[in-house]
Amino acid sequence: MGKRPSTTDPYSKLFKKDIFKESDALDGTEDSNPVKKILSILNSDQAPEKQMREQWSKLRKFYISGEGGILPDHFHSIHINPNELDFSSPGSYPFLILPTGDRGSAIHSFGDWLKIKLLSAESPSPMMSKLLPRFVRFASDTLGTKRSDFREFWDLISRDLSQELELKGGELKEYDKTVQDISKSIESETRIIGFSAFAILSIIDEILMELSRRRKAKLAERIDELLPPLLELLEIERENDPSSNDPGHLQSALSFADHYFDFNKLSSVLPESASEHLDDNRFDRISEVIRSLQSGKDLMNHNATIIIDEDLFPGREWEADFNGLDIHIVKKGEICQFAEEYFESHIKLFSDVIKALRIARLEKSDRYRQEIHDEVFGAFSWRLFTHEEMDLAAPVVVLADTQTLIHDELAMFSRILGSGIPIKIMGINGAGETVIHPLTMAMSHRDTYVAQLNLLDPVIFYDKLRDGFGNYTPAFIQTPVEGLLTTKQLLIYMSALLESRAMPVFSYNGKKGSAWGSRFDIMHNPFPEELWPVYEYHLSGEDQETISSAFTYADYLSLDSRFANDYKVVPIDCWTEDLLPLGNYIITSEEDRYGKLPYIWLVNELGQLHKTVVSLRIVHLCEDVQDFWQYLQDNGGVHNFHAEEALKNQEKTLREEFDSRVSKLKEEFNQQLEKVARESSEEAMDNLTSALLDLDPDTLGMVGIVKSESAEPKGSSEESDLEEPATEKETKKEEEIVKISQDPWIESELCTYCNECVDINNRMFKYDDNKLAFIADPNAGTFAQLVEAAEKCPVHIIHPGQPLNPDEPDLPELIDRAAKYN
Amino acid sequence: MYGIRPELLDEFPEQYYCLEDYEKVAAKWCPGCGDHAVLGNIQKLCRDEQLNPAKTVFVSGIGCSSRFPHYMKTYGFHGLHGRAFPVASGIKWRRPDLNVFVITGDGDCCSIGAGAWIHAIRYNIDMTVMLFNNEIYGLTKNQTSPTSRIGTVSSTTPLGSVLPPIHPIQTTLGVSNVSFVAQTVDWNPPHLYATLKAAYKHKGFSFIHILQRCPKFQSGLVDQYTGNKENLYLLTGNDGVELSDSMKASFKNKVEHNANDIYAARTLAEQPDRIYLGVFYRNPEARRYDEYGASNLGFTVDQKISALNKELDKFAV
């Protein structure tokens, strides 16, 4: 595997200078209107054999060693051709974050938002609809890379644009009305954010502040719900205080009636309070809970915490990015450690409040059971939080250079991801580094949220980040931030990262179901079902030729000056069949690669295309990137190996089955065909015969006799079958009844719970769980008692049966009395 | 999520109430008194409906039957003679979260408490009301009550009573805004239970007239009641009580009756010689006074005091 170059250069120097030159068409201002260069391939005859062989041996040497490679000035990957690219900011920029939406807040591109506003206006203005692109462009230019309060910003640009347009009369009126209506409809706290490398910081900030607002509201609601009932409980307790009956207290309460009462006497006759006192434990517990809940209100002043790598964008004024958040700048090597310690100590405060809320809820409905809950709450910690409760705690976010995390803090970094501590780690990588290792490592902890994001699409960025921040697991989210590039450079760079699979956008949510596949989302990449995105380019000339080319990692690396020596342009007269497009070369087996060399298309400033061989080192890097991409695809449900194998097998068995059935059917068909042919000739013969001989009357009579013979014996046997068991059953039933009436019994269902029988003998008569009397033990008393109970039972449901003890006195008389109730 | 499911710890055990959770002391009624049956079945109902004892209150007036709250391990209010209804109304009005039951006797309800009774029916505040009718004053040992039948011999009418009795069902059905009227007997526990349940489930003033045996002072009635299954008429049909098929089958006489038809109900009530069992009338749409009273609940004591002070401050000079 190829070694990556070290990162000692300041990263602004890593990129080839000329592609980011501000002079040429990169400016892309509308008026300059660059001439669109047409791609072409120069024609040439093949070089003489000797020259060809020399060239190719140089190319092979270069391929293996990198020797003699050079990427000439003004040569660019066909996909990253600055002369062809139309530079405006990405489509979704600038974008708005609105405070209300399905999940609390929502993000929209400014253009979409404005379009919807104009379309849904009460009196749509066609003029304004025409002005829409102008508006978006103007907003984008005015805002630049900034973040701003949207209503203020809207008022500003609509005023400035109106001046620039020099509208008058009816048009001005129409314009003013529309922009004012829109201005009124803008909710406060709406932000507009421009395209810049640091837009993601604004998104982080907005999400955290928004989560914080909702969190505070929820916490306040729950405290306000549970605190008053507890306060009331204690208040009642105070009134119950026995001292409220003492003469002094009475005197002060009834002083107006001083001369009517003797307070000492009154005190002695007053009853104790009617209600029961709270026991001391409960009183203390409730007081404690009240204290915690009151202190919970203080916690609401705290928003979220953000812990920042000291070496990340040194000199940046973080307070401006994260106004309102609690910021800690930490030295590299100590970041994760700090985050963990900070989290544990901070969450303790929340856990006290959550515990108090839980106890309060139990106390409110009088469901606190000391024997169980004391122990549970004694060992209470944030790990017992429900998701809803976790939402009440302020999040802790780490912002660090990915390199720092894996080079200086790997152990602690992994520990956080594995421990379930919901710290959200943002791995920022600059310097053009493609870093796969921390992503796969983070996913290997399984119960994590892992994502790689690209700011080109802020809507996806926002959604995924919110998922990660709201998910109740540790999160690692990697995103590239290139702080020193111009807007246009940034756009090229970010697009190339995404297109070349250098940093595919994906998310892995460890909480999303038990099937691994369901946890992955890779659908926000260009052509997610392909290995590389493949684009078509038109060539100049009559015959409208096109070439298609894969946007590989090698195309991306051509931006990086560290790899300038890994490309070698092939002279046109040496192009042969042995040059393979890199995309094909990579998927070719080692043996079949023999004798071939991989190339990508480069284009010069004249729009001429050149096949350019890349070095083995680049091929290795491409293979690595492709391998990771395939891993994502496999998990993300695109080209899953097992699914595809299963599908193949299934297809095979189906085909086999199908084939065998077809041949069987064919065989059957042929047999059938033969048979029919045979039978039809036989039938024809039969018909002919019967027509000739007529029917035989005897045959009919025979059938009738056979029928009546078989019916009779069968019928009679059925009857006797039925009769016998019936008689048996009846005898059994009678026997049972006799047996039952000999044992004493109670029709329990009708028992009125009057205590008559139980009072006579509570061992013989008992109530069941439903308060219905039954005879628990007929031997626990005398027959005389049974008879007495039967007589006393107000609803006559006791049946004394026959005496069990033949030696009991007066039996004949008792049996006589019992008969009435049996 | 973090290892142990929190609900297992926090909510555990989801309190399950058993019969013992509703039983206080052994009832001191005479053996064979019908009150026992009602007590037992009410405790069963509480258990089956899993009523939180701390959220349940039994309110009574004075009488043998009115001792009922003492035997329940719930909240109770053994009040003044004939005044169970005003107390219960006040409780429900200010504490709509409580389950309110009222126990009253024929003397308590139809004699001294008749005024409160009529208005309670009309108020239609959500509560379950059991009128224990033994046709006698039991606690004070044998005085004729307004529901005693003509000719009742007691210490107040030694030569036999002379006026025809009040029929509580008839009276109840005559009051405007009546919402639930049922009749049952203490000596048929399954029907008693089913009726209590239907009444409890009904939202509003659910009135149950319970024919109750008093073997002490109305022993003559006991045999007449329990020895004769012919005089019981089970009301079947629309909106009645729910009985098992086997229980239904055990009644010889059945009468089809639409409980939503007040005229049909009043016609039945005109035949006091027959004991109709079941729901006479049910109107869930009747207006509920408690719904008009429960508007300003939920203030803490502090809030109430400060509101009062504010009002009183207006009179400061």
Ligand SMILES: Cc1ncc(C[n+]2csc(CCOP(=O)(O)OP(=O)(O)O)c2C)c(N)n1
């Ligand atoms: C204001 C008042 N008047 C009279 C009494 C006496 N007293 C107690 S119970 C009772 C009658 C109870 O009869 P009933 O309601 O039918 O109850 P039972 O005992 O029959 O269940 C009377 C009149 C009383 N306690 N308070």
Ligand code: SF4
């Ligand atoms: S006197 Fe009558 S009502 Fe009272 S307990 Fe005894 S039997 Fe029951």
Ligand SMILES: [Mg+2]
């Ligand atoms: Mg009575």
